[in-house]
Amino acid sequence: MLDTTTLRAKQFAWMAHDPGIYLNAASVGPMPAASVEAAARWSERRAQPHTIPFPWLLDSAATARANFAALVGADSDEIALMPNTTYGLNLAARALPLRPGVVLAFDGEFPSCVYPFQALGSRGVELELVPRVNGLPDEDTLVQAIEQRPDVVAVVVSWTQFASGFVADLERIGTACRARGAFFIVDGIQACGVRPIDLHALPVDVFASGAQKWQLGPWGTGFVYVRRDLITALQPHDVGWACMKSSTDYTRLTDYEFDFFDDARRFEVVTLAYHDFAVANAATALLLDVGVPAVAAHIERLVTRIVDWAQTRRDVRLITPADPARRAGVVSFAPPELDRTAERLKSAHVHFTVREGAIRLSPHCYNTTEEIDRVLSLL
Incomplete structure (x- = not known):
């Protein structure tokens, strides 16, 4: 207890x-005291950036990937660091090879599960909302639609609904998606850190979360899990210097080697908020320890x-x-x-x-x- x-x-x-x-x-x-203390330490060093050893930056990011992976039952190389949940959901909407068809979601979803997919109309992809029953998501109708409609190309749902607290059966929905060749995308922010999950045991393709809510972290910290088989199959929509293997060697950045990381770092476009992720690490470590x-x-x-x-x-x-x-x-x-x-x-x-x-x-x-x-x- x-x-x-x-x-x-x-x-x-x-x-x-x-x-x-x-x-x-x-x-x-x-934020817990451990995070506040971490923020103070990093802020003091940040005022004199020459006192921050370069390995600290890399370790902050690597630890965040490992911690988030441990939180959701994944491997760290399947985790890309993101500023928030919405970035991860946009990655799913823009990088997954969606053929023309329908993306299903529950009516009443948080807007981050809606707008990125409504923006795909020019690609022949339409978002369709499954009506609620007695104010709650109708999972039965959603699963029936996945099983019976060949035009369903993806499903996006919140693990836990922000307004009602309804928890979706990820295994049930994901199994239906996998059987029909539809991608399954999950917004996990309203349960991540306070409800056990093992993504390796679930048919989930993309899982996005932010650390500022139940994970007790600062704003601007989050992550996206991409199923291992999909990582190198996805073509990153946003491309920056930090996506490339050559970004690890600051002495030859202008060699311009267009070669993405083979792991989920290929989706990390820009310089990360190392300071904030160090603060998030302290909070995540607390949850993992408890x-x-x-x-x-x-x-x-x-x-x-x-x-x-x-x-x-x-x-x-x-x-x-x-x-x-x-x-x-x-x-x-x-x-x-x-x-x-x-x-x-x-x-x-x-x-x-x-x-x-x-x-x-x-x-x-x-x-x-x-x-x-x-x-x-x-x-």
């Missing part, structure tokens, strides 16, 4: 002195308290699935007077968000059952 008391004392000590309750990891995760299964179990206990409360209230509509297998850390519900309820929580210094007409609470490893009970008493 997760030792929340020790974790808060060592990594989130500010919470003991703050009057509020932070339940907004689905928007921005607070253990994603332990974090997931703790969050599930907290979410269950909220779900159970909502189900006892006739005047509250639970939006998040009640089934634990279909939810992660996002829990949403619609109270009878949304604005008044939101104002009551804000006045009590509860940090949350309103998404798509509902209160969205997103607890993490640093939250306690006592905090959840305090919020429920306010509600």
